[in-house]
Amino acid sequence: MKSISKKHNGTPRLFRRLMVASAVTMLSACVSYNGIQSQAQLKTIGDQANSGIFANQHGQWPTADWAQQIGGSDLQALIQAGLRDNPSLQAAAARIQAAQAATGITKANTLPSVNGSYSTTYQRFTEHGLVPPPLAGTYDTDNQLALSASYELDFWGKHRTEMRAALSQEKIAEAEQQSARLMLGNAIARSWVQLVRDYQQLAISEQQLAIREKLDVLTSQRVKAGLDTKSEIQQSLIQISNLKNEISNWKENIVLTRNQLAALIGADPERGQQIPVPQYQPPGDITAPASLPLELISRRPDITAARWRVEAGQSDIELSKIQFYPNVNISGFIGLSSLGLDHLLQSGSMINGIGPAIHLPVFEGGRLRSELKTRVAGYDVAVATYNQSLTDALHEVADQIQIIQACNEQSKQQQQAEQAARTALKLAQQRQQAGTANVLPVLMAESALLSQQKLSLDIHLRHIDSQINLIKALGGGYDSHTVPDSSTSRLTTKNHSASNIPEVA
Structure with a gap:
């Protein structure tokens, strides 16, 4: 026994x-954390977006193939090459892998x-x-x-909180990668549109130069016949020189834009010179709806990342409080x-x-309280950053919509001016055919029409550029179904105490 x-x-x-x-x-x-709390207030989309351009409705804009709609297969191929080969995106992917590994380590601790x-x-x-x-x-x-x-x-939920913090960091890395993809796609699309402008403006300038050279020949003949003075010849030479300089500038812009596109897709400058000449066709209707769904703002990957940083800050505060027990x-x-x-x-x-x-912990010399104060300050920074990001996003959307509306109005006025130039050319051609005028008014009318076409092209491509910026401002179609709800919070912003952590008197 x-x-x-x-x-x-x-x-x-x-x-x-x-x-x-x-x-x-x-x-x-x-050791007590009494008196250490945050006063930061997390804003919501509804608090910020009180503009008439937003509506409390569900929707999706733009569609995922927005690049195809704007630039066809050429632009789509460039963006895909950039998303595949750009070093910054490769670094973002590596950060996701590191965050996933950290999540695995945290899970192992449980x-x-x-x-x-x-x-x-x-x-x-x-x-x-x-x-x-x-x-x-x-x-x-x-x-x-x-x-x-x-x-x-784990009496106080330490491991569970650590897992939430690790998952938040993983979500931050994923959202940052999407943000980098969106920024890169936006930059490639805008550069491609700039390349379209360079080529088309170059073509119009070359047509203007050809007409101006014909006018110069006619002017010389009129001076010899005593119908014009030599001052008209000098004016013609000035305009020819200006057009040649303009053509040289467009050619320079083409080379520089190609180099920029090569850098964006992660290739050397030689690859940029191999990019096909854009075969641009005006896109279909990609204009944003008159009333944008309110939730589009929260889908922006940078807003999503900022919201997950707030979530991570909340978890950090919980972990700091757990150290008091x-x-x-x-x-x-x-x-x-x-x-x-x-x-x-x-x-x-x-x-x-x-x-x-x-x-x-009995006596830590203020270390635990100082660490908690640091975490609370970090949370306050995250909240302020999120609030500022939300405000900036709404202003960015409003700015782009204002530009688009201005372009629409300018386009209407420019269409009238271009139509008037076409009518003037048609009348000049009719007078020439009737024998009541020579070719000089026809050439002048053609030159005037080309000048109006230049203005129309600039307004149209500025409109497309603003559409691309609006697409970026609204998240580029990015949709994360795991974004923390900004209207509710696991922790109150004034107390931060987790439900399973008792208060310390």
Whole structure:
């Protein structure tokens, strides 16, 4: 019976230790975080977007193939090349992998830790210690073969909070990657539209130069006939020189824009010179609806990333508060230990043990409170950044819509001017055909029409450029279904206490 009681009296001892540990953990800690709280107020989309351009409705704009609609397969291929080869996006992808690995590490912390070990030390055992004769005073090996395990009792939800923080960082990395993709696609599309403008303005300028050279020949003939003075020849030479300089500038812009596109897609300048000449066709109707769905703003990847930073800040505050409370770990081991290898594998060499380890902050010299203040300040920064990002996004959308509306009005006026120039050319051609006028008025009318076409082209491409910017301002069709709801929060902004963490008086 004596041996049986010895085998079982370890269990009551373990229970007593656990009861003591539980009692200690229920005691109020000597360190308090009372008075440390945030006053930051997280704004919502509804608080900010009170403009008439937004509506509380669901919708999706633009569609995912917006690049195809604007520039066809040429623009789509360039954007796909950039998304595939740009180094900045490759770095963003690597950050996602790092965040996922960090999430894996955090998840591993929630599980028990088990380790195996083996050690052997050849040594001389003292004759005046715990080792009895005949080993005392001799050389032999001290051997141990064991399995050890430990597990943290998560009374305050530490592991759960750590997992939320790690997942927030992973979501931040994903949203930042989407933001980088959107910025890159926007830059490529705008540069491609600029290349369209360079080529088309170059073509019109070359037509103007050809007409001006014909006018110069006619002017010279009229001067010889005494119908004009030499001053008209000088004016003609000035206009020809200006057009040649303009043509040179457009050619320079073409080379520079090609180099810019090459850099955006992560290629060398030679690749930029191989980009096909844009075969631009005016796109179909990609104009944003008169009333934009309010939720489009929250879909912006940069807004999403900012919102997840707020979520991460909340988790950081929870983790800092958890540090004010006792931490209990259960650790145990089982194995074999012997002096000399001969007895290591015998049953009498067995060792085992189990027990709690308790850490209770009593006096930390203000370190815990300072760390919490730092976390609260970081949360305040995240909230302010999110609020500012939301405000900037709404202003960016409003600006682009204003530009689009102005372009629409300018386009209407320019259409009237271009139609008037066409009518003037038609009348000049009719007079020439009737023999009541020579070719000079026809050439002048053609030159005037080309000047109006230049203005029409600039207004039209400015409108397209604003459409591309509006697409970026509204998130480019990005839709994250896992964005934290900005209208609710896991933590109140004034208290930050998690529901499973008791307040400290």
